[in-house]
Amino acid sequence: MQTGLDPRTLGLGIAGLGIWLLLDFASDGLFLSPRNLYNLAVQSSVVGVMASGMVLVITARHIDLSVGSVLAVTGMVIALLQAEGVAGSGLWTWPAAVAVGLVAGAVIGASQGWWVAYRAVPAFVVTLGGLLVFRGAAYLVADGRTVAPLAASFGALGGGVAGSIGETASWWLGVAAIAGFAAVTARARTAERRHGFAPRPRWLDAARVAAVALAVGGFVAVMNAYPRPQSDLGRGIPVPVLIWIASALVVALLFRATRFGRYVSAIGGNPQAAVRAGIDVRRVTLGVFALMGVLAALAAVITTARLGAGTNSMGTLAELNVIAAAVIGGTSLAGGRGSIAGAALGAVLMQSLENGMVLLGASSAVRQIAIGGVLVAAVWVDVASRGRSEAA
Amino acid sequence: MTHLVEMTGVQKSFGGVHAVDGANFHLDAGEVVGLLGHNGAGKSTLMALLAGALPLDAGSIRVDGRPVAIRSPRDARRLGIEALYQDLALADNLPASANLFLGRELTGRFGLLDEAAMERITHEVVHRVNPAFRDFQGPVKSLSGGERQSIAIGRAMHFEARVLILDEPTAALGPAETREVGRLVGRLRDQGLGIVLVSHDLHDVFRLSDRVVVMKAGCIVASRRTEDTHPDEVLEWIIAGAQRDAARGTPVRPESV
Numbered sequence: 001m002q003t004g005l006d007p008r009t010l011g012l013g014i015a016g017l018g019i020w021l022l023l024d025f026a027s028d029g030l031f032l033s034p035r036n037l038y039n040l041a042v043q044s045s046v047v048g049v050m051a052s053g054m055v056l057v058i059t060a061r062h063i064d065l066s067v068g069s070v071l072a073v074t075g076m077v078i079a080l081l082q083a084e085g086v087a088g089s090g091l092w093t094w095p096a097a098v099a100v101g102l103v104a105g106a107v108i109g110a111s112q113g114w115w116v117a118y119r120a121v122p123a124f125v126v127t128l129g130g131l132l133v134f135r136g137a138a139y140l141v142a143d144g145r146t147v148a149p150l151a152a153s154f155g156a157l158g159g160g161v162a163g164s165i166g167e168t169a170s171w172w173l174g175v176a177a178i179a180g181f182a183a184v185t186a187r188a189r190t191a192e193r194r195h196g197f198a199p200r201p202r203w204l205d206a207a208r209v210a211a212v213a214l215a216v217g218g219f220v221a222v223m224n225a226y227p228r229p230q231s232d233l234g235r236g237i238p239v240p241v242l243i244w245i246a247s248a249l250v251v252a253l254l255f256r257a258t259r260f261g262r263y264v265s266a267i268g269g270n271p272q273a274a275v276r277a278g279i280d281v282r283r284v285t286l287g288v289f290a291l292m293g294v295l296a297a298l299a300a301v302i303t304t305a306r307l308g309a310g311t312n313s314m315g316t317l318a319e320l321n322v323i324a325a326a327v328i329g330g331t332s333l334a335g336g337r338g339s340i341a342g343a344a345l346g347a348v349l350m351q352s353l354e355n356g357m358v359l360l361g362a363s364s365a366v367r368q369i370a371i372g373g374v375l376v377a378a379v380w381v382d383v384a385s386r387g388r389s390e391a392a
Numbered sequence: 393m394t395h396l397v398e399m400t401g402v403q404k405s406f407g408g409v410h411a412v413d414g415a416n417f418h419l420d421a422g423e424v425v426g427l428l429g430h431n432g433a434g435k436s437t438l439m440a441l442l443a444g445a446l447p448l449d450a451g452s453i454r455v456d457g458r459p460v461a462i463r464s465p466r467d468a469r470r471l472g473i474e475a476l477y478q479d480l481a482l483a484d485n486l487p488a489s490a491n492l493f494l495g496r497e498l499t500g501r502f503g504l505l506d507e508a509a510m511e512r513i514t515h516e517v518v519h520r521v522n523p524a525f526r527d528f529q530g531p532v533k534s535l536s537g538g539e540r541q542s543i544a545i546g547r548a549m550h551f552e553a554r555v556l557i558l559d560e561p562t563a564a565l566g567p568a569e570t571r572e573v574g575r576l577v578g579r580l581r582d583q584g585l586g587i588v589l590v591s592h593d594l595h596d597v598f599r600l601s602d603r604v605v606v607m608k609a610g611c612i613v614a615s616r617r618t619e620d621t622h623p624d625e626v627l628e629w630i631i632a633g634a635q636r637d638a639a640r641g642t643p644v645r646p647e648s649v
């Protein structure tokens with residue numbers, strides 16, 4: 001009987017907790033302060049949004065090195081439409097600008113996917129080219145200028161001063177999330193019984209719900225403990241974190257509960273078997289890259305809203321953090337295995353290292369060295385554990 | 393009389409290699425055909441053409457006497473043609489039910505996968521094939537060759553295949569599992585399936601088949617009821633080709649071996 005607890009995810013959570021305590025100790029309690037955790041949550045959301053897409057890309061045995069550049073070019077489009085408009089169109093409202101940005105992300109992703117799927121150019125090459133092409137395109141959108149100011153209400157999407165939903169709404173949302181998780185768990189039990197399977201032990205499901213309730217409750221409490229400026233009122237859950245959670249849930253649903261996601265796994269497990277099962281491997285591959293493009297554009301929404309501007313250097317080297325988040329989270333570079341929840345944890349872990357090193361006064365040079373080291377170590381763990389399970 | 397499957401003058405080349413070179417092949421319902429030939433004779437390619445895994449260069453295929461276009465595995469499956477490949481093509485990372493339903497998943501509301509229903513059916517079908525099957529949860533990577541095969545055969549049964557292609561089904565199996573496959577082949581034949589058993593094991597073929605078909609250099613060189621021939625004669629066909637190319641009626645030069 002499955003416990004429903006992925007040992008990797010669990011191990012990752014424990015490792016993360018250890019790193020948090022270490023960083024907190026080293027920073028004299030700054031790291032685990034509500035203020036820093038709020039910022040950490042906001043910072044993690046950019047990488048987190050993209051990491052869930054990267055899970056699908058890597059599970060299908062591909063890679064996307066262009067996500068940081070796609071973030072930049074779509075972010076520039078979103079910023080330019082709001083701040084200046086195009087061809088005398090006047091200023092665009094931010095929802096319209098965001099819609100255009102997301103569509104642009106989908107088109108960019110699909111076009112890269114087309115080269116991979118229909119022209120059989122390795123994804124490594126296509127997206128390495130894309131890394132340059134779209135970084136260059138981001139520069140050309142506004143001739144290298146920084147584009148500002150953006151619509152005032154747009155800033156909320158970045159988690160700034162007005163970018164959180166307040167104490168009361170946060171509690172309600174937390175309660176709703178716990179109730180939702182409990183309901184899904186209960187439904188799964190009924191479905192299993194209806195089909196004549198023994199469900200998981202009741203205490204295990206109860207423990208899972210309790211763990212989720214504790215995590216959600218703790219998260220809301222911390223976010224509420226960070227007050228708004230000149231006020232006693234807590235900020236509550238940041239909007240970008242909500243965007244992250246919502247997008248990760250949608251991607252997780254696609255991955256785990258639809259044919260599309262099943263085919264992504266099958267392609268990663270055995271591409272030949274997928275073809276022989278009548279799966280349109282090329283269309284699925286194109287879809288995976290298109291989804292990745294949309295998520296890069298969604299990350300661009302958060303980034304531009306946080307900055308209050310569009311700059312062509314946004315998202316530089318983001319691909320490394322995103323890939324590291326996915327791999328640390330248990331997605332195998334050999335394909336066929338990936339975890340959206342793991343990638344979310346991986347994103348928090350990567351951002352914790354970055355954030356913690358900033359708190360400790362590490363230079364950006366030192367931070368780069370550390371992130372690079374972590375990336376290699378994470379892949380090594382993946383390779384080593386794969387070797388073990390194959391030998392077993 | 394119309395055959396369940398009839399392939400006429402089919403050709404397939406890979407670059408300069410004529411893997412299948414104008415072969416004529418037929419299969420009837422309730423019949424097990426043993427398809428024999430040397431390595432490289434074109435057996436797998438011929439069956440890949442029937443299963444839609446490769447497109448035809450030339451020739452035609454009829455099912456129940458009607459001409460059909462088989463352009464993809466999907467087309468073949470729609471016609472009731474299921475193939476079980478030499479290398480046991482399953483997605484190793486997925487569990488039994490995901491493999492059994494791969495490409496034909498059951499969905500419920502909002503187009504979401506109906507996992508519980510697929511698991512239940514998988515339990516039923518696979519247990520009918522192999523009562524000893526246990527691990528329905530884990531990835532099929534950890535299963536034995538025979539267990540993996542029960543999934544593939546269960547797939548053919550559940551989707552009510554009419555034609556089952558078994559390409560070297562016992563290549564990856566031990567003796568007990570090989571006997572088990574033999575038993576299953578007999579049962580499926582009795583249910584009226586047409587079965588092609590690709591093999592280069594004469595013993596297997598003589599034990600299981602109703603008719604022996606021999607391929608050489610991309611052509612069908614002999615077709616004979618199993619009870620009307622003898623392993624030595626078949627071996628002769630495999631090595632030297634038949635006196636007459638049974639399919640095309642043209643003489644075949646005996647080649648020096």
Ligand SMILES: Nc1ncnc2c1ncn2[C@@H]1O[C@H](COP(=O)(O)OP(=O)(O)O)[C@@H](O)[C@H]1O
Binds near residue numbers: 406409429436438
């Ligand atoms: N995908 C392929 N590409 C190139 N040549 C192939 C391919 N598949 C089969 N062949 C060639 O076609 C011939 C027939 O192969 P195959 O059908 O596998 O024979 P068999 O199954 O009888 O051993 C061989 O010469 C083989 O090398």
Ligand SMILES: [Mg+2]
Binds near residue numbers: 435436437478
């Ligand atoms: Mg073969």
